[in-house]
Amino acid sequence: MKLRIAHGRLIDPANHIDRIADVFIADGLIAAIGDAPADFTVEREIDATGLIVAPGLVDLCARLREPGNEYRATLESEMHAAMAGGVTSLAIPPDTDPPLDEPGLVEMLCHRAKKLNRAHIYPVGALTVGLRGERLSEMAELTAAGCVAFSQASRPITNNAVLLRTLQYASTFGFRVWCQPGDPYLTRDGVAHDGEVAAHLGLPPIAAAAETIALYTILQLAEHTGARLHIAHLSCASSLPLIREARARGMDVTCDIDIHHLHLDESDIGYFDTHCHLAPPLRARADRDALRAALAAGEIDALCSNHAPVNDEAKALPFNESEAGAIGLELLLPLALKWAREDSIALPEALARITLAPARILDSQRAGHLSVGTRADLCIFDAEGHTPVTRETLTSNGKNTPFLGQTLPGKVRYTIVEGQIMYASDA
Amino acid sequence: MSTPHHPQLDRDGRLQHLLTLEGLPREILTSILDNAAPFLAVAEREIKKVPLLRGKSIFNLFFENSTRTRTTFEIAAKRLSADIVNLNISTSSTAKGESLLDTIDNLCAMHADMFVVRHASSGAPFLIARHLANIGRNDIHIVNAGDGRHAHPTQGLLDMYTIRHYKGGFEHLRVAIVGDILHSRVARSQIAALTTLGVPEIRVIGPGTLLPHDCARLGVRVYHDIREGLRDVDVVMMLRLQNERMNGALLPTPQEFFKVWGLTAEKLALAKPDAIVMHPGPLNRGVEIDSAVADSPQAVILPQVTFGIAVRMAVMSMLAA
Numbered sequence: 102m103k104l105r106i107a108h109g110r111l112i113d114p115a116n117h118i119d120r121i122a123d124v125f126i127a128d129g130l131i132a133a134i135g136d137a138p139a140d141f142t143v144e145r146e147i148d149a150t151g152l153i154v155a156p157g158l159v160d161l162c163a164r165l166r167e168p169g170n171e172y173r174a175t176l177e178s179e180m181h182a183a184m185a186g187g188v189t190s191l192a193i194p195p196d197t198d199p200p201l202d203e204p205g206l207v208e209m210l211c212h213r214a215k216k217l218n219r220a221h222i223y224p225v226g227a228l229t230v231g232l233r234g235e236r237l238s239e240m241a242e243l244t245a246a247g248c249v250a251f252s253q254a255s256r257p258i259t260n261n262a263v264l265l266r267t268l269q270y271a272s273t274f275g276f277r278v279w280c281q282p283g284d285p286y287l288t289r290d291g292v293a294h295d296g297e298v299a300a301h302l303g304l305p306p307i308a309a310a311a312e313t314i315a316l317y318t319i320l321q322l323a324e325h326t327g328a329r330l331h332i333a334h335l336s337c338a339s340s341l342p343l344i345r346e347a348r349a350r351g352m353d354v355t356c357d358i359d360i361h362h363l364h365l366d367e368s369d370i371g372y373f374d375t376h377c378h379l380a381p382p383l384r385a386r387a388d389r390d391a392l393r394a395a396l397a398a399g400e401i402d403a404l405c406s407n408h409a410p411v412n413d414e415a416k417a418l419p420f421n422e423s424e425a426g427a428i429g430l431e432l433l434l435p436l437a438l439k440w441a442r443e444d445s446i447a448l449p450e451a452l453a454r455i456t457l458a459p460a461r462i463l464d465s466q467r468a469g470h471l472s473v474g475t476r477a478d479l480c481i482f483d484a485e486g487h488t489p490v491t492r493e494t495l496t497s498n499g500k501n502t503p504f505l506g507q508t509l510p511g512k513v514r515y516t517i518v519e520g521q522i523m524y525a526s527d528a
Numbered sequence: 529m530s531t532p533h534h535p536q537l538d539r540d541g542r543l544q545h546l547l548t549l550e551g552l553p554r555e556i557l558t559s560i561l562d563n564a565a566p567f568l569a570v571a572e573r574e575i576k577k578v579p580l581l582r583g584k585s586i587f588n589l590f591f592e593n594s595t596r597t598r599t600t601f602e603i604a605a606k607r608l609s610a611d612i613v614n615l616n617i618s619t620s621s622t623a624k625g626e627s628l629l630d631t632i633d634n635l636c637a638m639h640a641d642m643f644v645v646r647h648a649s650s651g652a653p654f655l656i657a658r659h660l661a662n663i664g665r666n667d668i669h670i671v672n673a674g675d676g677r678h679a680h681p682t683q684g685l686l687d688m689y690t691i692r693h694y695k696g697g698f699e700h701l702r703v704a705i706v707g708d709i710l711h712s713r714v715a716r717s718q719i720a721a722l723t724t725l726g727v728p729e730i731r732v733i734g735p736g737t738l739l740p741h742d743c744a745r746l747g748v749r750v751y752h753d754i755r756e757g758l759r760d761v762d763v764v765m766m767l768r769l770q771n772e773r774m775n776g777a778l779l780p781t782p783q784e785f786f787k788v789w790g791l792t793a794e795k796l797a798l799a800k801p802d803a804i805v806m807h808p809g810p811l812n813r814g815v816e817i818d819s820a821v822a823d824s825p826q827a828v829i830l831p832q833v834t835f836g837i838a839v840r841m842a843v844m845s846m847l848a849a
Contacts, residue, residue, distance in 0.1 A: 300740040301550060303650040303677030303716055308741065372535055372658075373651030417629050417659070419649030421676070 102144050103127045104520060105137070109149025109481060113156060114453035115470030124154055126477040129519035133473060147522075149481055152514055155452050157189025157220075157478030159459040159469045161357050161405035162333065163430055165222075166498075167213070168206065169198025174410035174498035176210075179430065180219040182497035184524035186431040187480030187513040188406075190460065190468040191220050195227040196254035202227035202238045204246035211247045219523055221478070223249045223463050225279060228267050234258035237270050244276065249463055250331065252279035255380050257315060259285045261322065268328040277329040277464065280319045282340070283381065287311035292421045294336075294384045298367040305421060307382050309337040316340050320347045323354070331462055332356040334407055336381035338391035341400060355462045358392050359407035360429050360436040365389065365503060375416045375423040376503040379407075396454060397446055403459040404440075406433045410499025428499040434480065435488045435509035442510060448484070479517040486512025535657045538666070545670040546843050547653050548679040550720040557724055561689050564835070564842035570607055571837065580849045581610035584641040588614045590673070591628070591647040596809065597673055600833070601644045601682075604840035610641075610848075628652065629659050636660075642669045642848050650676030650713075669847040671840075677711050682843060683808050684717030686836040688725060690828055691763055693835065694804050698725040704757050704799075705731070705748075706789060707767035707816050708738040714808050715767055719746050733757035734789060737778040754789050758798045766791055766807040769816050782815045792818045796826065804828045 104126040111122040111134065118134070125133040125141055132138050163183065166174040183191055193210070195201035201210070207224050214222040226248035230236045240251055251271055257280075258264040271278045291307030293299040299306040316332065320343060323330045332344065335358050347354050361379055366389045370377045377383055395401045406429025415424040429436075433455055441451035460469025467476045488509045492500045516524035536547040543556055570578055586605045588598050598614060605612040617631060635643070645653045653672040660668050674680040688698075695701060703722055709715045709732050722730050730748045732739060743750050751757030758764065774782045796805065805817075805827045813819045821827060 295741050297745045300743070300745055301716070303675075303679070303713060305677075306741065373654045375655075414627060417627070417655070419628070419647065419652040419655055419676070421649050421651075 102520060103142060105143045105146045106149050106154055106479070106481065107146055109152050109154035111154045111471070112449050112452055113471040114449045114457045115156070116472060119449050124471065124479070126517070126520045129477055131471055131473050131475055131477050134471070147481065147515060151483065152481050153448070153484050155480050155482070156456040156469050156471050157480050157516065157518065158187050158433055158455045159463065160188045160191040160408065160430065160433055160455070161403055161459045161462060162194055162359070163188070163191040163406060163408040164196070164410065165193060166410055167197065167210065173412050176213055177217060178498040179408070179410065180214070180217050182430040182495070183220040184516045185496040185513065187434050187482060187516050188430055189220050189478035189480065189516065189518050190223060190463070190465065192223040192225050192249070192463060194225050194254040195232060195252060196256065200227045200232045201225070201248070202230050202232070204239065204242045207243055207246040207248055219518060221468065223465070225249065226251045228253050228278065229258065229263065232256045234260060234263055237267055240271060240276055241274060244274070250277040250279050252281070252333070255281050255283070257281070257283050257285045261318060264319070265322050265326065268322050268326040272326045272328040275329065277331055277462070278323070279331040279333050281333045281381070282312050282315035282319055284311045284315045287314070292378060292382065293370060294367045294382045296367050296385050298370050302370070302373065309339050309384065309388070312337045312381060313339050313343065316343050320352070320354070324350065324352055330354040334359050334362070334381055335392065335401065336362050336384050336388065338388045341391060341395050345400065355402045357403040357405045357459070357462070358396060358401050359405050360432055361407065361427055361503065362389060362392055363396065363404060363440055364436060369503060373420045374503065375418065375420055376427060376501055376505065378420055378423050378425050379427060380425040393440065393444060397444060397450070402454070403462055404433070404437055404454040405459065406430050410497055411501045413500065416501050427502050428495070428497045429502070430497060431488070431495060432490065432502065432504060432509065434482060434513060435511045438484060438511040439509055477517060477520040479515070480513060481515040481517070483512045483514055484510070488512055535654060535661070543846060544666065545653070545657050546681050546847065547657060547670065547672045548720070549681045549684045549717045549724070550679070552724065554724050557685070557688070557721060560685055560839065560842050560846065561692060563846060564689055564838040567838040567841040568835070570841070571834070576607055577609055578607065579609045580845045581605065581608040584610045584848050585639060586610045586612045586642040586644060586844070587635055587640050588612060588644045589617060589646070590615065591617045591645070591652070592674070593618055594646055594674070597646060600836050601671070601673060601840055604837050604844060607837070608841055608845055610844070628655065632656055632659060636663070636665055636668065640668055642671065642844065644671045644673050645675070646673040647675050650678035652676070671843060671847065674713050676713065677716070678713050679717050680713040681717050682836070682840050683714050684721045685843070686832060686839040687718055687765065687806060688721050689835045689839050690806060690832050693831070694828060695762060698722070698727045701727050701763060702729045702761045703727050703731065703763040703765065704733055704761045705765045705767065706733045706754065706757070706791065708769050708773060709734055709743065709767070710738045710740050711770065711773065712767050718765060719748060723747050731757050731761065735779065738773070754795055755798055758795055761799045762803055764791065764796065764799055764803055764805045766805065766816050768808060768810065769812055774815070786815050790814070790816055790818060791821050793820050793824070796821055806832055809833065
């Protein structure tokens with residue numbers, strides 16, 4: 102199908118484009134920007150007057166819950182959520198059941214996703230077998246099956262000798278290792294930041310040092326091995342200088358934060374709101390503010406959803422017994438826009454954090470930008486529109502979000518994957 | 529985000545549940561203490577009963593065992609003529625896989641008027657309160673009988689009653705709380721109530737392993753040296769040291785704890801001569817308190833128990849009568 106997206110404000114951070122321009126799509130690729138190619142006959146036109154035309158969003162962490170946790174969500178339900186959120190590429194962490202440590206499993210997942218024909222998936226393979234932190238996974242085989250990086254998801258390796266070996270092995274091939282820093286002993290029983298709220302509510306605490314100690318260890322070992330590193334889901338202001346110093350020493354290290362840590366802090370737990378039971382935990386206000394500033398400055402590369410559908414029953418428990426996590430695929434754009442609005446961030450800058458930057462972390466040339474000749478994945482949205490967050494309006498199978506009941510800025514109008522309109526909504 | 533409406537007050541600011549003393553308005557706190565006084569006299573009568581809660585069904589929901597606390601609520605309910613049912617749920621339905629809220633729904637269907645809830649997890653009574661609000665059962669009241677490390681409001685109230693009884697007021701007092709603050713719901717409720725009632729100086733005394741990180745955030749002065757911490761105090765509130773904390777990572781041995789932080793006559797002598805000694809029970813003699821102190825005239829531990837019944841009667845009658 103030959104598609105013309107007419108009169109929209111095209112924002113493509115990769116190519117420094119921010120102007121009213123038409124986009125022409127043919128055979129699933131971007132055919133031209135601005136003027137139509139010579140032989141182009143428009144078969145379908147989208148009138149994007151007043152709308153923003155951006156690259157499809159790239160989410161670095163979306164749990165689709167397959168295989169193993171289909172009662173929480175399915176590939177199908179969460180792919181729909183991705184489309185509703187304008188997310189056209191997403192990385193899947195390996196904490197499925199069983200974990201993504203078998204090439205066959207990864208192949209099956211890729212095959213299932215392809216059949217659904219919605220967002221492109223980027224599986225992140227398990228760094229160790231069963232995520233047990235003992236034996237190296239078959240990283241070369243897993244890469245051949247489709248994995249783009251390796252991680253332990255949120256299960257840190259206890260034995261630093263094993264961590265060292267995984268980094269050495271990954272660096273042999275130039276694979277990027279993703280780490281979510283958390284000292285296994287200091288985080289074990291904790292459910293909330295070791296701060297005022299945990300002290301008052303009597304919740305088992307997790308000190309900021311649990312993150313910084315692990316981060317320091319990871320950085321030291323990565324530097325020693327020359328491994329390429331991505332640090333996932335920072336939560337503490339005190340982690341930022343460590344990242345800064347590592348980069349100053351020339352290390353290849355990227356990092357992200359999630360939408361919850363961009364907007365919320367420990368006080369949002371209120372009276373034991375289990376929707377705010379997250380991993381890593383919501384930290385102090387000062388941490389949140391420092392992370393926001395670092396994201397604005399580009400010290401934090403990307404913003405992700407850290408999407409984790411949890412069934413109602415697992416949240417309807419006392420705080421420390423409830424399951425951690427919140428959904429975010431459909432909130433990634435609205436919460437990026439909310440941040441941009443609150444902190445006066447230029448729209449192209451804000452969009453770069455959820456398109457170009459995460460695509461670079463995934464080493465993907467095909468996602469996150471709208472250069473002529475690349476895959477036509479687009480998110481067309483109304484920046485002045487609104488996204489109400491209710492159980493009824495959310496497409497994800499999970500309804501677990503601290504933002505339930507709020508109305509957030511921005512509204513996705515069209516999601517286009519390889520030139521196909523996969524989602525369309527009214528104003 | 530703004531702090532949500534406090535779930536223990538109704539829209540008119542009246543007490544709907546008793547979940548915590550933190551954020552409980554001073555007038556309500558004081559009125560509970562005032563209402564408790566006449567109930568003390570009930571126990572002195574030949575017939576120790578008043579008909580305030582006749583026909584009301586109260587369920588003691590103890591998801592964590594505590595014979596003593598359960599008994600005090602049972603006695604209080606019976607003296608108010610309520611029908612009380614004891615459920616030890618740690619050995620019943622949840623052990624069979626039923627969720628907490630399913631249990632609550634079942635008891636709602638049995639026309640309960642009040643739940644007295646003890647649970648090992650902080651915040652469990654808040655979860656139940658939110659659920660009751662969601663299903664529109666505002667006719668059912670909850671009394672928190674201790675949730676995890678968070679709160680034990682009736683213990684805090686009976687402690688305030690005891691202090692007021694012996695000291696006449698709060699605004700001139702220096703109060704020390706000694707022992708395991710970190711894991712103590714009692715300490716959190718005491719600190720909240722003492723703060724609300726205007727005690728100018730609250731001290732906490734204990735080792736670093738048993739104090740919340742940056743404990744001063746709770747509005748208290750922190751002492752590691754018990755001798756320094758007890759100097760010139762009017763009230764000494766001892767906490768119970770749980771068995772599982774005595775040996776291992778938090779404390780080397782109960783013997784060392786007693787030697788350093790145990791309350792002896794010699795240490796108590798540093799407090800004001802008329803200082804009172806309180807303890808929520810059950811006592812660990814020779815661990816947190818020496819028998820000579822526990823049995824001395826300065827100890828008001830048994831009156832605390834008596835006052836506890838009256839305070840629980842006051843709370844239950846204010847909620848459900």
